[in-house]
Amino acid sequence: xxxxxxxxxxxxxxxxxxxxxxxxxxxxxxxxxxxxxxxxxxxxxxxxxxxxxxxxxxxxxxxxxxxxxxxxxxxxxxxxxxxxxxxxxxxxxxxxxxxxxxxxxxxxxxxxxxxxxxxxxxxxxxxxxxxxxxxxxxxxxxxxxxxxxxxxxxxxxxxxxxxxxxxxxxxxxxxxxxxxxxxxxxxxxxxxxxxxxxxxxxxxxxxxxxxxxxxxxxxxxxxxxxxxxxxxxxxxxxxxxxxxxxxxxxxxxxxxxxxxxxxxxxxxxxxxxxxxxxxxxxxxxxxxxxxxxxxxxxxxxxxxxxxxxxxxxxxxxxxxxxxxxxxxxxxxxxxxxxxxxxxxxxxxxxxxxxxxxxxxxxxxxxxxxxxxxxxxxxxxxxxxxxxxxxxxxxxxxxxxxxxxxxxxxxxxxxxxxxxxxxxxxxxxxxxxxxxxxxxxxxxxxxxxxxxxxxxxxxx
Numbered sequence: 198x199x200x201x202x203x204x205x206x207x208x209x210x211x212x213x214x215x216x217x218x219x220x221x222x223x224x225x226x227x228x229x230x231x232x233x234x235x236x237x238x239x240x241x242x243x244x245x246x247x248x249x250x251x252x253x254x255x256x257x258x259x260x261x262x263x264x265x266x267x268x269x270x271x272x273x274x275x276x277x278x279x280x281x282x283x284x285x286x287x288x289x290x291x292x293x294x295x296x297x298x299x300x301x302x303x304x305x306x307x308x309x310x311x312x313x314x315x316x317x318x319x320x321x322x323x324x325x326x327x328x329x330x331x332x333x334x335x336x337x338x339x340x341x342x343x344x345x346x347x348x349x350x351x352x353x354x355x356x357x358x359x360x361x362x363x364x365x366x367x368x369x370x371x372x373x374x375x376x377x378x379x380x381x382x383x384x385x386x387x388x389x390x391x392x393x394x395x396x397x398x399x400x401x402x403x404x405x406x407x408x409x410x411x412x413x414x415x416x417x418x419x420x421x422x423x424x425x426x427x428x429x430x431x432x433x434x435x436x437x438x439x440x441x442x443x444x445x446x447x448x449x450x451x452x453x454x455x456x457x458x459x460x461x462x463x464x465x466x467x468x469x470x471x472x473x474x475x476x477x478x479x480x481x482x483x484x485x486x487x488x489x490x491x492x493x494x495x496x497x498x499x500x501x502x503x504x505x506x507x508x509x510x511x512x513x514x515x516x517x518x519x520x521x522x523x524x525x526x527x528x529x530x531x532x533x534x535x536x537x538x539x540x541x542x543x544x545x546x547x548x549x550x551x552x553x554x555x556x557x558x559x560x561x562x563x564x565x566x567x568x569x570x571x572x573x574x575x576x577x578x579x580x581x582x583x584x585x586x587x588x589x590x591x592x593x594x595x596x597x598x599x600x601x602x603x604x605x606x607x608x609x610x611x612x613x614x615x616x617x618x619x620x621x622x623x624x625x626x627x628x629x630x631x632x633x634x635x636x637x638x639x640x641x642x643x644x645x646x647x648x649x650x651x652x653x654x655x656x
Contacts, residue, residue, distance in 0.1 A: 220277040221520050227527055228282050229273075231317040232310070233265045235393060236286070238413035239305055246406050248304060253297050260294035281520075282314070283307050304405050306397035308427040308515040313393040315523065317414065319436055320388050322530050323381055329537035330378045330443070331654065334371050336544045338650050341367040345643050348625050349464065349554040350563055359566055360558040360625040363549065365638040368646045373446040375653070380439040387432040391416035395426035398514035428514040430504065430522050437501040440529045441494075447540060448494040451487035454543075458484050463553050468546035471539065486543060490536050497532070500525030558625035562590050564600060567628045568619060575614045585611050 237258060244254035264286065267273050279285045284307075290298040341364035351361035391414060394400070394407030400423045407419045420426035457464040467484055475481035507521045558564075565586050572582035586600075589611050593599055600608075601623040608615040621627055632639040636646070 216278055216280075219280065219517075221281045221523075222275045222277050222279065222285055224524050224527060225282045225311075226275050226285070228311075228314040228318055228523075229268050229286070230265065231314040231321070232282050232286055233261050233268075234317060234414065235310060235313045235410075236301060237261055238410040239393060240301055241413055242406055242409045243300075243303060245409055246404055248403050248405070249300055253300055256294050256297055257290070257301050260290050260298065264289055264293060281307070281311075283310050304396065304401045304403035305393070306395075306427075308397050309392050309395040311519075312395070312427050312429070313391060313414070315430075315433065315526075316388055316390065316392065316416070319432060319526070320385070320415075322534075323385050323388060323436070326530075326533060326537070327378055327381050329534060329541070330374050330381070333537055333541045333544075334374050334378070334650070335654060336541050337367050337371040337374070338647055338654070340544060340547070340549075341365075341371070341643070342647050344549060344551070345640055345647070346626075347549060347551045347554060348558055348629055350558050350561065351638070357557070357561045357563040359563050360628045361638040362629055362640060362643045363551075363554060364643045364647070368643065368650065370446070370450055371646075371650055374443075377439065377443040377446060380442065381436075384432065384435045384439055387435060389416055390418045390420055390432075392420050392426035392429070395420060395423035398424055398427055424514045428511065428519075430508055430519065433522055433526050434501070434504055434508070436526060437497070437504055437529060440533055441497050441501045443533065444490075444494040444497045444536075447536065448491045450540070451484075451491045454487040455484045455491070458482075464550055466548040466550065467543060468548075470546060471543040486539055490540065493532055493536070497529055500529055555625065559601075560599065562593065562600065564623045564625060564628055565590050567622045567631075568600060568615075571619055571622045572612060572614055577612065577614060582612075 240249070240254050240257045240261070243249040244251055264273070267289075273289060275282070275285045276288075279288050287298060287301065290301065343364075344367065345362055345364040347363035348360050349363045349366065350357045351359045351366075391407065391411035393410045393414070394405050411417075411419045420429070454465070454467070456462055458467055467482075467487075469482075471484075471486050473483045473485040475483065503525050504522055507518050511518055568589070569579065569582040569586045572585060573579045577585070589600060589603070589608070593603065601620060605615070605617060608619060622631075629638050630640055633642060636642065
């Protein structure tokens, strides 16, 4: 006879390699607390509905609470022969309280049990993720507030485009993180649903009360369809998708951190707390943590694609393929939480080389648009103004001079609309200051962005 908890109809024992390969206890033991939490709610419901005698329920509850303490104190060793966290806990509970432990599985399947565990796992960790994103947003706001008037080159195609406020640049990342946060907040809605009570796929003949267990576990809703309850992993896909978009934003940031700290740019300097050295080159100060965040982004994408691929051909309801739904989520949680903490610390301690940033906007042609706009404001069609200034830029490149270094007579040869006031317009700080359009880089607009962000963070 087969010794498995499901082995009633089986005569022989399973192959050991089969047991090892099929077991998920190696990773799903991370759900131990959630599994006991779900079981406690379930047995309380069984008592509430009088499906089980109160005495049995009391004994099971005491056993589960004792087992929970043992797990938290590191006194429990799980066994792959019992496949997963659910069977391991049932076996350990049986050793603790005897055969009455077998009554715990009344009106429940491993299918709705694993689903509720997984929902609880993300339900517990999404608020932490959201809080850490908020913390990083606060760092961006604080740094932006200190750098409203710090001038830097704005880039397109990684070429100098137009001067901007460094505070404006930082607030762009604040907005990205705000969308990330809102996505995770929406993710909470689909995570905050209880599948417990769906049993294997069709519900149960016992007069259970799924709303009772949902209340016990703090879920706002109960699944309306038992097939959907046990087969839905949309909430996990949403989490991985949201995490991938978040990591994409953070990877872009870290790419720029790595460039900005290089000798060639020298815009910023990271604290020694968040950099490393070289084993052979004594002068090196490497932005390893920024590079590692950038590197881990592909790993997060992989977890999303892995689960999408797992789900794409699954017939309803539960299939063993769904054992592959957790490792990627666990790994993503294990990475994004420290990543958000590290980036908050890294940006809180960064040194900004303000003068260097500004200098790079004074020895380039990023003020060319200012002169074109100047001519357009005096009545010249913009396309003609664009061509006129382009010719001046070509002349400057050839002669190794910048627009602001050319004499007024030279500028007037290009257009008699140019006067002394053009030199004021060509200053990089003036170029930034004059951009008052909504959401623009003008100092007043950046200050407004910061003010609105502070209000948003309080709300």
